């Protein structure tokens with residue numbers, strides 16, 4: 001091994017490694033910052049610009065992008081020797097590169113597009129690809145963890161084995177692929193934000209396995225949590241776990257639903273989720289009150305549930321939760337120390353703090369796997385169509401308090417699996433019918449659940465995630481005491497359905513959009 005080109009952004013361990021190479025008679029070529037560091041450590045270094053005869057320009061945008069570098073990496077021994085000689089190209093046998101930290105930079109909340117662009121490495125990626133393509137002649141090292149192995153093989157065999165070179169090449173290509181995918185994903189998220197009409201022609205997803213889970217939905221399914229790098233949005237993935245067992249697959253799914261639903265409300269809110277459906281939701285003057293009312297909707301289902309709140313978890317609320325029910329997860333923007341005293345009594349409860357909310361959104365797509373591919377859609381991130389708001393369609397218009405309850409119920413219905421029917425009054429759910437194959441069944445189940453816990457439906461409102469195909473659910477709701485209904489509208493039987501509401505003296509509003517959740 002005669003010559004190494006070292007150009008690293010993360011300079012951990014590079015001085016010792018370069019020193020060891022020099023001791024073994026290797027000449028070092030290096031770029032600006034790396035060369036400076038090595039020189040300061042009194043190592044002999046040839047600056048790449050001295051070798052190419054071309055200065056580093058444009059604040060480092062162009063430093064190694066030169067034929068004398070790339071030909072040195074791409075040379076074919078025995079084929080290009082004369083040409084190398086003619087152009088004074090000196091062979092490079094070892095390339096040591098790690099790239100500008102694009103992912104870490106864009107993960108910062110205040111990262112501008114300008115900063116993101118400045119951190120897209122071009123020269124390093126080009127060199128890695130060249131060296132990895134020419135792995136038989138050039139070893140491409142991208143990780144400090146590989147430095148010892150390189151030195152060991154140099155000592156024991158005078159060079160790197162083909163097996164090691166191939167492994168290093170595979171790793172270099174994996175890194176450049178990962179790097180470019182992260183960049184593509186960053187741009188894709190911005191295209192989605194720009195409201196482009198079409199989804200992209202290709203979608204490259206870069207996901208990193210961050211947690212191996214004990215199992216998936218069931219114990220016989222292996223599973224892991226793969227997270228999108230560089231994501232700034234607050235989520236169960238970014239939340240800090242303050243106590244309790246590790247989150248399970250189902251915990252993560254349910255916590256995501258609970259947290260996203262809780263974030264819909266301005267007032268202090270509590271959402272209890274069980275098996276992917278809210279089973280109790282309330283807003284109130286305090287979290288304690290909101291929790292109490294959410295819990296009362298369906299104490300049976302709340303057992304073993306996931307609780308999300310949108311205010312710092314205080315001691316009184318924590319004590320109430322721990323005293324009332326078995327809970328798997330509690331997630332809050334933050335958790336007061338006094339609250340942790342109460343949750344600590346049940347060591348297994350997973351307590352998470354998601355931090356100050358931000359409106360950053362990840363790649364705004366939702367994925368569902370089917371055999372043969374993925375269905376991709378935009379996330380259902382709106383509540384009502386822009387502008388036109390709720391449209392009263394019956395003879396009676398809702399009162400102000402009914403309107404408030406209708407909006408509350410509508411927000412909840414968005415998170416209930418279809419067919420979703422939500423009964424609510426005074427900022428709290430009274431009964432929720434979820435996931436039935438017919439809307440009337442969901443309406444019956446929601447009403448029955450309210451009755452089971454003694455919550456009367458007189459004067460309540462009802463939200464339906466999609467239109468009523470028949471008037472039956474409206475008739476059923478009227479019998480139960482419902483006074484106002486919110487639904488998207490759009491059924492061929494809308495007239496019949498509106499007439500039913502009018503007959504019962506109910507107010508009915510059309511939301512103008514539906515919120516199926518499958």
Ligand SMILES: NC(=O)c1ncn([C@@H]2O[C@H](COP(=O)(O)O)[C@@H](O)[C@H]2O)c1NC=O
Nearest residue numbers: 009032033034061063064065100122123124
């Ligand atoms: N522009 C170039 O020609 C170029 N060549 C190498 N780099 C990168 O520059 C970094 C090292 O820079 P320095 O040695 O100046 O600290 C490495 O991450 C390397 O991948 C470049 N920077 C960006 O593309």
